Amino acid sequence: MVDPKDLQLDTTPVVLLIDDSQFVHRLLDARMRSESISLIGEFNGKNGFERAVEDSPALILLDLDMPVMDGFETLRALKEEAKTKDIPVIVLSGMDSSQDKVTAFDLGAIDFVTKPFELTELRARVRSSLKMSALMKMLSQKAQIDGLSELYNRSFFDDRFKEEYDRAIRHGHPLSIALMDLDHFKSINDTFGHPAGDTVIAGVAKIAVQECRSSDIACRYGGEEFVLIMPETSPADAFTLCDRIRERCEATTWAQHPGRPVTISIGIVGATDGAGIQCTPAAMIELADRNLYDAKKSGRNMVRASDINGAQVKIAKAS
Amino acid sequence: MNAPDPNAFSLDINDSEDAELIEYFLGELPERVDAINQASSSDDVEQLGRLAHQLKGAAPGFGFPLIGSAAAKLEGSIRALDQSEEDVNLVRAEVENLISLCQSYISQSKNSH
Numbered sequence: 373m374v375d376p377k378d379l380q381l382d383t384t385p386v387v388l389l390i391d392d393s394q395f396v397h398r399l400l401d402a403r404m405r406s407e408s409i410s411l412i413g414e415f416n417g418k419n420g421f422e423r424a425v426e427d428s429p430a431l432i433l434l435d436l437d438m439p440v441m442d443g444f445e446t447l448r449a450l451k452e453e454a455k456t457k458d459i460p461v462i463v464l465s466g467m468d469s470s471q472d473k474v475t476a477f478d479l480g481a482i483d484f485v486t487k488p489f490e491l492t493e494l495r496a497r498v499r500s501s502l503k504m505s506a507l508m509k510m511l512s513q514k515a516q517i518d519g520l521s522e523l524y525n526r527s528f529f530d531d532r533f534k535e536e537y538d539r540a541i542r543h544g545h546p547l548s549i550a551l552m553d554l555d556h557f558k559s560i561n562d563t564f565g566h567p568a569g570d571t572v573i574a575g576v577a578k579i580a581v582q583e584c585r586s587s588d589i590a591c592r593y594g595g596e597e598f599v600l601i602m603p604e605t606s607p608a609d610a611f612t613l614c615d616r617i618r619e620r621c622e623a624t625t626w627a628q629h630p631g632r633p634v635t636i637s638i639g640i641v642g643a644t645d646g647a648g649i650q651c652t653p654a655a656m657i658e659l660a661d662r663n664l665y666d667a668k669k670s671g672r673n674m675v676r677a678s679d680i681n682g683a684q685v686k687i688a689k690a691s
Numbered sequence: 692m693n694a695p696d697p698n699a700f701s702l703d704i705n706d707s708e709d710a711e712l713i714e715y716f717l718g719e720l721p722e723r724v725d726a727i728n729q730a731s732s733s734d735d736v737e738q739l740g741r742l743a744h745q746l747k748g749a750a751p752g753f754g755f756p757l758i759g760s761a762a763a764k765l766e767g768s769i770r771a772l773d774q775s776e777e778d779v780n781l782v783r784a785e786v787e788n789l790i791s792l793c794q795s796y797i798s799q800s801k802n803s804h
Contacts (some may be wrong), residue, residue, distance in 0.1 A: 392747060395745060399712065
């Protein structure tokens with residue numbers, strides 16, 4: 373789930389300085405004290421790159437003229453590594469060369485500062501880069517979130533499910549997915565109005581998130597449909613989790629329609645051993661959808677789970 | 692050469708953070724001067740260029756812009772070096788100039804303590 377804290381700008385960002393000169397480290401240590409940042413340092417490109425992968429700083433200040441692995445090489449490595457490619461890099465250089473600037477920006481640097489630097493200016497550039505990258509991070513997260521349910525949206529699901537599917541097959545790990553659909557949702561909208569319907573969507577999404585573990589990925593699949601990706605989870609375990617969601621939905625009293633409970637039907641498909649997955653991701657979703665359809669047909673307020681090879685795992689219905 | 696103008700300190704010795712930086716830089720300087728001397732007497736042009744480059748970038752930030760520009764001149768001459776007698780002498784003169792400038796700051800700070 374997206375942690376709302378990640379969307380704020382006020383957590384102390386970590387800034388990594390990669391420079392071979394002890395003087396520059398000492399200078400920035402002193403001159404960045406007034407900024408609300410936490411400054412960490414490395415003295416060569418190789419260590420700097422490794423530190424960036426490990427600590428994912430919010431910003432990197434990178435010197436160009438370093439022995440062994442120079443700044444351009446380091447910048448290239450940072451931009452090629454998935455874990456560091458989105459970290460903004462300000463290049464520091466003792467050479468005021470246009471060619472160096474062009475190369476730095478072409479390689480993905482966000483800014484270029486010539487040494488000796490005016491400290492007030494460097495501080496302003498650091499602040500501006502941090503702000504811009506926090507906003508970009510926020511935008512890219514917002515683009516993945518469904519506004520009403522605050523779950524991940526469909527396009528995020530499509531990408532993420534493919535990733536989890538590939539990972540499960542590669543490592544032979546368990547993987548399950550659940551399709552959930554609110555029972556007779558249309559009648560809530562028709563009887564109590566769309567705002568009441570929206571409250572139900574948001575409320576059920578909240579229940580799902582509360583019951584999920586941190587490794588589960590809850591998404592809004594469509595109108596009143598949700599989908600849950602459960603990595604490292606067998607269909608039997610997925611069943612236990614989803615049946616809790618079903619129970620809690622049924623037990624919830626809605627302020628706008630206290631006499632009208634909301635129930636949910638859930639179809640699960642999963643593999644205990646990912647290496648045994650033979651079908652495509654789309655076919656896997658279709659199998660879950662078939663279980664959902666069966667749950668609806670058999671009276672709703674029900675969870676049906678099966679193993680991907682077709683073996684039925686469990687069926688549960690409200691008592 | 693003349694003793695450097697104390698006004699060339701662009702930092703404020705009365706500000707504690709500035710004083711800390713000035714003190715740090717002056718503390719490191721003798722070691723740097725030794726390294727420059729050594730690189731110069733062993734004709735290690737590459738090392739000499741690196742030392743000049745670092746001083747050029749750092750000294751102004753610590754309040755020593757004169758050292759910064761002397762180091763920048765030295766670095767520039769090293770980059771233009773084509774082994775002619777004239778150029779080699781120019782580099783030597785600039786090494787001398789940088790070292791004596793550094794030393795005047797070092798002795799000035801010793802006297803003030």
